[in-house]
Amino acid sequence: MTDLTRRRWELDALRGLMLVLMFATHLPTRYSIGLGQPLGFVSAAEGFVILSAFMAGMIYTRRAEQDGIPVMRRSFLIRTLKVYGCHVACLLFLFTLITALGLKYQQEDFVNYLGFYLNQPVTGLWAGILLIYNPPLLDILPLYVMLLLVSPFILSYGIKHGWRGIFTVSVLLWLLSQFEFSAALYKILVAVTGLPVPFNETGSFETFAWQFLWVFGLWLGSMDAKGVLRNRKPFPDSIVIASLLIALFFFAWRHIVGQVPFPGNEMLNALQDKWHLGPLRMLNFFALLILIMHYGERIRLALPRLRIFEVMGAASLPVFCIHLVMVLLALAILGQNMDDRDDLADALLLIGGLVGLYITAKVAIGLRRKPARVQ
Numbered sequence: 001m002t003d004l005t006r007r008r009w010e011l012d013a014l015r016g017l018m019l020v021l022m023f024a025t026h027l028p029t030r031y032s033i034g035l036g037q038p039l040g041f042v043s044a045a046e047g048f049v050i051l052s053a054f055m056a057g058m059i060y061t062r063r064a065e066q067d068g069i070p071v072m073r074r075s076f077l078i079r080t081l082k083v084y085g086c087h088v089a090c091l092l093f094l095f096t097l098i099t100a101l102g103l104k105y106q107q108e109d110f111v112n113y114l115g116f117y118l119n120q121p122v123t124g125l126w127a128g129i130l131l132i133y134n135p136p137l138l139d140i141l142p143l144y145v146m147l148l149l150v151s152p153f154i155l156s157y158g159i160k161h162g163w164r165g166i167f168t169v170s171v172l173l174w175l176l177s178q179f180e181f182s183a184a185l186y187k188i189l190v191a192v193t194g195l196p197v198p199f200n201e202t203g204s205f206e207t208f209a210w211q212f213l214w215v216f217g218l219w220l221g222s223m224d225a226k227g228v229l230r231n232r233k234p235f236p237d238s239i240v241i242a243s244l245l246i247a248l249f250f251f252a253w254r255h256i257v258g259q260v261p262f263p264g265n266e267m268l269n270a271l272q273d274k275w276h277l278g279p280l281r282m283l284n285f286f287a288l289l290i291l292i293m294h295y296g297e298r299i300r301l302a303l304p305r306l307r308i309f310e311v312m313g314a315a316s317l318p319v320f321c322i323h324l325v326m327v328l329l330a331l332a333i334l335g336q337n338m339d340d341r342d343d344l345a346d347a348l349l350l351i352g353g354l355v356g357l358y359i360t361a362k363v364a365i366g367l368r369r370k371p372a373r374v375q
Contacts, residue, residue: 009310010300011055016309016361018048019319020354026137026327027353028336029346037259040250040284041272045140049210050217050289052144052316053151057221060155065225069159073152080148086321087141091128094138095121098328107335116201127197137324139203146207147214155218163219170215177209177276209277213285235294243294246287312357315364322360326353 021044024035037043056076064072095117102110113136117124127133131142158166173181186199223229235243253261261280262268271280312319330349338346 008055008058009305010296011051012311012313013306013309014313015048015051015055015316016306016311016313016319018044018051019312019316019323019357020309022048022320023323023327023353023357024350026323027350028327028330028334028338029341029350030338030343031346031350033259037254039288040247040254041259041261041281042250042285042288043274045274046213046277046285048316049144049213050220053147053214053217054221054224056148056151057155057218057223058225059221060152061159061222061225064155064159069152069156072155076148076152076155080145083141083148083317084145086317087131087138087145088129090141090321090324091138093325094135094328095125095128098332101329102332105333105335107332109336110331113331116198120196123196132195133197133201134203135201136204137327139205141320142203143205143207143210147211150211151214151218154215155222158219158222166215167219170212173208174212174277177206178270178278181208182206204275206276209275213277235290239290240294243287243290246283247291250284250287308358311365312361315361315368318364319357319361323353323357326356 021035021038025032025044056079060072060076063075094114099114099117102114111118116133117128117135124133128135128138131145134142154166183199186202189195190199220229257263260269261272270276271278272284273281277285330353334341341349
């Protein structure tokens with residue numbers, strides 16, 4: 001039996017789809033706008049985060065039940081260190097080769113993107129390694145590292161004492177995040193320590209907002225490991241119909257108005273803000289989640305297995321890292337100006353990148369299966 005057949009292939013396929021959408025959105029081609037947030041005001045990042053949390057909750061709950069909570073915590077730590085190592089490798093790649101290419105080709109947007117590091121390279125290096133300075137695109141893995149660090153404690157408490165208290169704290173933190181809670185805390189930290197990194201260089205993701213999505217995914221995965229999800233009652237028809245109407249409304253809104261829901265109105269746009277997971281964005285997300293949970297099994301049985309997505313999802317960490325490398329190379333060499341390239345060139349760039357991601361996934365899975373050499 002292969003590694004893929006032992007896994008939940010539909011979860012891997014979904015995660016692979018999220019990786020493809022993220023790559024298509026981040027790569028500087030004319031296709032990025034149309035492929036960004038295709039289902040409404042929800043991006044692939046939300047889907048990828050909750051799927052990762054779900055799989056972590058499912059796998060590590062089983063590990064805790066079979067081998068004990070201390071073993072589960074050690075497994076979490078090993079995974080956290082692996083993700084952290086990948087982030088540092090990507091960061092060093094950005095600060096060396098990518099920076100050199102960006103300066104050589106003088107892509108203005110890319111030079112501005114690296115402005116803080118170019119002005120303060122030593123501070124940028126140590127602050128980046130400590131997950132304080134997080135340039136755009138390289139702020140996702142630091143978020144993942146921090147969420148993984150707290151996950152064994154959340155999961156342990158949830159297994160022993162239930163999830164009510166966890167969700168009370170998590171929802172409160174999400175509410176506070178809508179009022180710049182992180183910025184206020186960071187201001188205090190800077191005043192106390194003299195930290196020289198501006199808040200806007202610490203990454204776009206509001207950690208106290210995104211933790212709620214992660215906690216919810218952990219809980220779902222833990223419930224799945226215990227068999228609760230498989231035996232749950234179906235959603236009432238009223239909930240399903242309401243979710244369908246909400247999802248259709250946001251889908252139409254997104255594709256009629258564009259990716260900015262309220263053009264020119266910053267206050268209203270905050271309700272759909274990606275980085276803070278604004279209230280309307282969460283409404284859109286949970287409407288889609290309910291529909292997936294309600295119709296998911298029927299869709300899984302009706303559709304053929306999408307092996308390409310499945311393979312990429314099964315090797316999500318190396319695929320995500322190579323996606324960052326490809327996007328950064330494209331930004332450094334080609335920049336964001338697409339006027340000098342025709343549709344065919346952009347299509348070849350996108351297709352070539354996707355082929356590269358698939359090859360990365362196949363190599364990573366092959367190395368994972370390779371038996372250890374007998375000494």
